[in-house]
Amino acid sequence: MNAQEELNTTEVVRGSLKRRYAREKRFRLFGLAAITASLTFLAVLLITITARGLPAFKQTFIQLEVTLDSKTLGVGENPDTNELRRANYNGAIKKSLTTLFPDVKKRKDKKALYKLVSKGGQYDLQKRVMADPSLVGETLKVWLPVGDDTNSYIQGNIDSSLPEKKRRFKDNQILWVDQLTEDKQIQRRFNSTFFERGDSREPEMAGIKGSLFGSMLTLMVTLLLSFPVAVATAIYLEEFAPKNRWTDLIEVNINNLAAVPSIVFGLLGLAIFINFFNLPRSAPIVGGLVLSLMTLPTIIISARAALKSVPPSIRDAALGVGASKLQVVFHHVLPLAMPGILTGTIIGMAQALGETAPLLMIGMVAFIVDVPTSLTDPATVLPVQIYQWADLPEKGFVEKTSAAIMVLLAFLIVMNAAAVYLRRKFERKW
Amino acid sequence: MRTFNPEGHTAHAFDVELNDVKHKVMTMGGLVESMVHNGLEALLTMDEVIGLQVTEDDHKANQLELDIDEDCTRILARRQPAASDLRLVITIIKTITDLERIGDEAEKLGRIAVKLSNEPNTPVYYKDLHHLGEHVKVMLRDALDAFTRMDVEAAFHTAAKDEAIDTEYSNFSRLLITHMMENPANVSHALDVSWCARSLERIADHACNICEYVIYLVEGQDIRHSNLDEMRKKLL
Amino acid sequence: MNEEVNPLPSLEQDQTSEQTIEEIVASLGDTVGQPRVDDPKMSVSNVDVFYGKKQAIFGVDLDIANNEVVSMIGPSGCGKSTLLRCLNRMNDTIPICRVSGELTLDGEDIYSKDTDPVLLRARVGMVFQKPNPFPKSIYENVAYGPRLHGLNRNKADLDDIVVNSLKKAGIYNEVKNRLDESGTSLSGGQQQRLCIARTIACSPEVILMDEPCSALDPIATAKIEELIDELRENYAIAIVTHSMQQAARVSQRTAYFHLGKLVEVGDTDTIFTNPRHELTENYITGRFG
Numbered sequence: 036m037n038a039q040e041e042l043n044t045t046e047v048v049r050g051s052l053k054r055r056y057a058r059e060k061r062f063r064l065f066g067l068a069a070i071t072a073s074l075t076f077l078a079v080l081l082i083t084i085t086a087r088g089l090p091a092f093k094q095t096f097i098q099l100e101v102t103l104d105s106k107t108l109g110v111g112e113n114p115d116t117n118e119l120r121r122a123n124y125n126g127a128i129k130k131s132l133t134t135l136f137p138d139v140k141k142r143k144d145k146k147a148l149y150k151l152v153s154k155g156g157q158y159d160l161q162k163r164v165m166a167d168p169s170l171v172g173e174t175l176k177v178w179l180p181v182g183d184d185t186n187s188y189i190q191g192n193i194d195s196s197l198p199e200k201k202r203r204f205k206d207n208q209i210l211w212v213d214q215l216t217e218d219k220q221i222q223r224r225f226n227s228t229f230f231e232r233g234d235s236r237e238p239e240m241a242g243i244k245g246s247l248f249g250s251m252l253t254l255m256v257t258l259l260l261s262f263p264v265a266v267a268t269a270i271y272l273e274e275f276a277p278k279n280r281w282t283d284l285i286e287v288n289i290n291n292l293a294a295v296p297s298i299v300f301g302l303l304g305l306a307i308f309i310n311f312f313n314l315p316r317s318a319p320i321v322g323g324l325v326l327s328l329m330t331l332p333t334i335i336i337s338a339r340a341a342l343k344s345v346p347p348s349i350r351d352a353a354l355g356v357g358a359s360k361l362q363v364v365f366h367h368v369l370p371l372a373m374p375g376i377l378t379g380t381i382i383g384m385a386q387a388l389g390e391t392a393p394l395l396m397i398g399m400v401a402f403i404v405d406v407p408t409s410l411t412d413p414a415t416v417l418p419v420q421i422y423q424w425a426d427l428p429e430k431g432f433v434e435k436t437s438a439a440i441m442v443l444l445a446f447l448i449v450m451n452a453a454a455v456y457l458r459r460k461f462e463r464k465w
Numbered sequence: 466m467r468t469f470n471p472e473g474h475t476a477h478a479f480d481v482e483l484n485d486v487k488h489k490v491m492t493m494g495g496l497v498e499s500m501v502h503n504g505l506e507a508l509l510t511m512d513e514v515i516g517l518q519v520t521e522d523d524h525k526a527n528q529l530e531l532d533i534d535e536d537c538t539r540i541l542a543r544r545q546p547a548a549s550d551l552r553l554v555i556t557i558i559k560t561i562t563d564l565e566r567i568g569d570e571a572e573k574l575g576r577i578a579v580k581l582s583n584e585p586n587t588p589v590y591y592k593d594l595h596h597l598g599e600h601v602k603v604m605l606r607d608a609l610d611a612f613t614r615m616d617v618e619a620a621f622h623t624a625a626k627d628e629a630i631d632t633e634y635s636n637f638s639r640l641l642i643t644h645m646m647e648n649p650a651n652v653s654h655a656l657d658v659s660w661c662a663r664s665l666e667r668i669a670d671h672a673c674n675i676c677e678y679v680i681y682l683v684e685g686q687d688i689r690h691s692n693l694d695e696m697r698k699k700l701l
Numbered sequence: 702m703n704e705e706v707n708p709l710p711s712l713e714q715d716q717t718s719e720q721t722i723e724e725i726v727a728s729l730g731d732t733v734g735q736p737r738v739d740d741p742k743m744s745v746s747n748v749d750v751f752y753g754k755k756q757a758i759f760g761v762d763l764d765i766a767n768n769e770v771v772s773m774i775g776p777s778g779c780g781k782s783t784l785l786r787c788l789n790r791m792n793d794t795i796p797i798c799r800v801s802g803e804l805t806l807d808g809e810d811i812y813s814k815d816t817d818p819v820l821l822r823a824r825v826g827m828v829f830q831k832p833n834p835f836p837k838s839i840y841e842n843v844a845y846g847p848r849l850h851g852l853n854r855n856k857a858d859l860d861d862i863v864v865n866s867l868k869k870a871g872i873y874n875e876v877k878n879r880l881d882e883s884g885t886s887l888s889g890g891q892q893q894r895l896c897i898a899r900t901i902a903c904s905p906e907v908i909l910m911d912e913p914c915s916a917l918d919p920i921a922t923a924k925i926e927e928l929i930d931e932l933r934e935n936y937a938i939a940i941v942t943h944s945m946q947q948a949a950r951v952s953q954r955t956a957y958f959h960l961g962k963l964v965e966v967g968d969t970d971t972i973f974t975n976p977r978h979e980l981t982e983n984y985i986t987g988r989f990g
Binding site (some may be wrong): 686 | 973981985
């Protein structure tokens with residue numbers, strides 16, 4: 036009887052085994068499918084951005100023999116700095132181009148010819164001459180960046196089989212460039228301009244240095260403001276504050292703040308920091324203040340979680356040997372919670388780094404060429420720069436946009452890696 | 466009087482083990498009681514068969530003692546009893562030693578009965594053992610009852626009887642001496658009878674010990690070698 | 702720490718469905734046995750402890766004497782740990798905990814306004830259920846207390862204190878070559894002895910132990926018990942334990958708690974062979990509930 040029952044149970048279980056395994060397998064497949072899908076999206080995103088952005092890290096240069104006689108430049112015999120700054124370097128470049136292709140006579144063709152060299156080329160020249168005024172009167176061989184269309188053509192983005200009217204790069208330009216390429220007077224090099232210059236209306240002269248510095252200054256302000264305030268808040272709330280209705284209210288509000296749309300913080304910043312305190316517009320200090328407001332709840336919440344996760348036995352141990360409450364917190368609890376707090380902070384910082392909306396409200400969206408050097412200089416930040424470039428039609432800016440996104444992503448990855456590293460390094464087992 | 470938790474131990478198996486060993490002790494007590502009864506009967510009726518029966522039963526009693534000892538050792542090792550449980554186990558270990566001795570004494574009675582049954586003419590002194598024997602039997606039965614019911618009152622009452630039996634024994638000894646002086650030819654028989662009386666007196670002593678163990682088991686007070694009446698006033 | 706840290710230890714037993722705890726406690730009657738000793742180091746008189754509205758300890762009297770181990774036993778939630786934590790005011794950290802009655806150390810009220818809990822905890826050390834060394838080096842673990850209280854004048858002093866404490870805790874030989882390794886790298890038993898060394902390093906007068914062996918294997922437990930017996934020479938010790946055998950082995954006096962009431966207290970020998978209260982008997986023989 037008993038044996039029979041047992042046999043039955045075994046059979047029943049065995050019968051259901053198949054279904055159980057099938058269900059388990061199905062669930063695993065779903066999970067796998069979900070991961071594959073998200074990885075695919077990520078891969079597509081990364082590949083598109085990389086494919087679009089990579090060319091921006093290279094720039095085409097044209098070699099010209101430029102005669103810097105004082106007549107062409109329109110300066111006196113012994114020009115002072117001011118004169119040199121205002122000198123007609125563009126004329127010198129144009130002259131060297133016409134010397135290179137003496138057959139070009141028509142006004143329209145000449146214009147096309149001049150377009151081969153970037154308008155920014157003259158600034159390179161200006162910089163060199165101003166650094167060394169003795170160059171006036173000399174003839175030098177210089178590498179100058181090519182114009183946007185030329186760049187596109189050399190990158191193979193312009194289909195020469197199309198009818199001339201349908202493309203921006205005309206037949207004669209193709210002829211000239213092909214000839215120059217044959218003479219090895221056209222070269223592609225690493226695009227240092229991208230990292231060395233601020234924004235520009237010319238895609239080949241535009242760089243991210245300005246926005247990168249803007250981002251760094253803003254983040255510095257954010258970090259210096261939000262980290263100490265958030266950690267102090269978290270410690271007070273977690274370790275010292277009495278648990279009553281007021282602290283509950285504060286806690287609810289902090290959690291709510293974390294969910295407030297960031298644009299609201301932008302409006303708040305505009306109303307308070309700029310309109311009320313009269314801080315300068317577009318300045319990293321205001322950006323940093325606004326982003327601190329936004330990051331504070333994130334760091335507070337993660338710091339509280341980190342403090343909470345410190346085992347009570349450690350507190351007991353410290354109290355048991357006669358440490359005061361403050362000593363318990365600063366000697367034991369805080370060091371143990373630090374990895375968690377740092378991780379939270381870095382994640383908050385990464386969030387702030389990628390934030391655009393609130394900064395638009397406080398005017399960090401302006402076109403700013405100069406690299407900011409102080410907290411009150413007008414500046415813009417990386418994500419805003421990307422937003423601006425994404426709006427522009429030139430082919431060069433499309434590349435630049437992707438390249439800037441790549442730089443931003445690289446920063447985010449570095450910050451997150453730092454978070455992981457810090458956590459591993461300071462994590463202690465108990 | 467203490468009351469014990471009727472719900473028993475949380476570990477039910479422990480209850481089963483304790484009850485088991487208690488039951489064995491009672492079986493052994495019953496066996497020993499019947500041995501004393503039979504030994505006395507054999508002696509009084511000179512019945513060889515009953516006498517041999519007692520000798521045989523002694524082996525059973527010895528075997529039971531070994532069994533119970535082993536059980537107790539196992540309980541001590543595995544359950545680490547405390548308080549009343551500890552006292553119970555200790556009491557059982559001691560009680561069975563006394564029971565085994567009682568068995569030995571009963572066996573002596575049986576042996577002498579067997580020896581007597583093979584002799585032609587025996588004097589009537591043996592009949593005089595009847596009185597003492599009945600007293601001892603009652604006392605042993607009361608002691609075992611007190612143990613079974615964990616009855617301190619009864620234990621005190623029974624232990625007090627020991628004195629009366631001692632008196633009875635010394636009276637009987639005096640009577641024997643008179644017999645021996647009157648009839649020196651029967652001295653060897655008189656000595657045998659004296660041995661029997663001695664055994665009976667010892668049985669009463671062992672029964673008294675058992676009563677003392679019962680008091681220790683229930684009250685946790687060791688009353689050996691102290692004044693019974695005083696202890697009784699103190700505890701009851 | 703589980704139920705001990707929980708500010709509201711569950712006092713519910715089956716019986717409470719009909720009676721309130723107060724009624725049951727009242728039915729337990731007076732404490733059986735002698736809670737007082739001739740020359741108490743610490744003395745607890747008529748102490749009640751409340752967690753919010755719930756009463757966790759009901760009018761407990763108990764003395765802790767020098768050179769003696771007092772063990773406190775009883776079922777979970779009987780208040781033994783609560784009382785232990787009152788003895789060095791560890792319950793101060795629980796805001797809803799309220800203590801009334803008198804607790805004295807050398808005759809001085811430890812709950813008076815003049816008593817600093819930090820100083821008190823240096824005099825009344827505590828060893829916890831779970832070995833809880835700081836995640837720092839072995840040396841730092843032991844040196845923390847003395848450094849905190851400024852017990853050492855210089856580094857050499859501190860070294861002496863550390864070595865002596867480790868020796869007293871019977872762990873020095875096992876760790877002398879790796880004082881700079883993390884305290885958490887030791888085995889459970891070693892960690893607990895390290896915690897005892899850490900407590901000793903503050904040169905306390907009383908050591909409280911809250912189930913110090915419950916997380917340890919039998920061999921480590923035996924070592925700790927041996928250590929407790931040695932420490933008795935110099936300190937007054939109170940130990941809370943769930944293991945009755947342990948209480949029987951290490952303590953000279955035993956106190957049995959039930960639902961926050963001290964039911965019976967007396968010599969360990971007597972409690973374990975002949976307890977006088979029925980509840981003690983039932984608990985000790987495993988007939989509880």
